[in-house]
Amino acid sequence: MLTFEEKLEIFESFPELERKDVSLGRVNFQFPGSVTDKKNVVYHLHPNGNGFVYAGGVDGYETDEKGLVNIRDFTADELKELTARSIADLSGTGMKEAPANAVQNGPEKWVNKTNDVLIVIHEDDLWNVYYGVNLEESFGAYGEVEEYMAEEGFSRRK
Known part of the structure; x- marks a missing residue:
């Protein structure tokens, strides 16, 4: 499992996201360029490493009723891909499915x-x-x- 700091580093590598510190040491990352009312890409990233990424419009992920995916056990590559796809979905570019045959290095x-x-x-x-x-x-x-x-x-x- 990635640490809180490792996950923060991944999310901070996306220049389109803005960090918002919330209660109990948790952190949200918002996408102000969203074409929808939905702005949170990362929701309640907790210092224990647990947190959620919005994937309501992204194919291939099991989400809760709010469209969130629990990222507790995600690898760095999985987290980067989901975050990029979430941003693309919220920006209206529609990258709902990853292109086929991606190499091990990832996109x-x-x-x-x-x-x-x-x-x-x-x-x-x-x-x-x-x-x-x-x-x-x-x-x-x-x-x-x-x-x-x-x-x-x-x-x-x-």
Whole structure:
């Protein structure tokens, strides 16, 4: 299980999220760019490591009645993927399903100045760039991805 500090570090790596300290040492992370009334992506992250991520509009997760997923036992990669998908859902880009055949390293997130998010995944010897679930571009070499992203004004986020 990831520690509270490790989970905080993951959530703080998403520039589109704003940290909000709440009672009893718990922390929420809100997405002000949400196109819905729903703003909390992370709800009540507790110092004991327990907490929830909103996945009400994201396929593949069992949620409670509020659309929340308990993240107590998530790995770092699972937590990053769910958070990125939650933000994409709340931003209206609709990344409800992860692109197929993701590699072990997981998807790589790129963001521009207006907080548009592109996801890069190495699949079947190609580097594919996704906007939500839509394939934007494919490249034969990672260097081509970096060149494309620089030209389009995107930078890699951890």
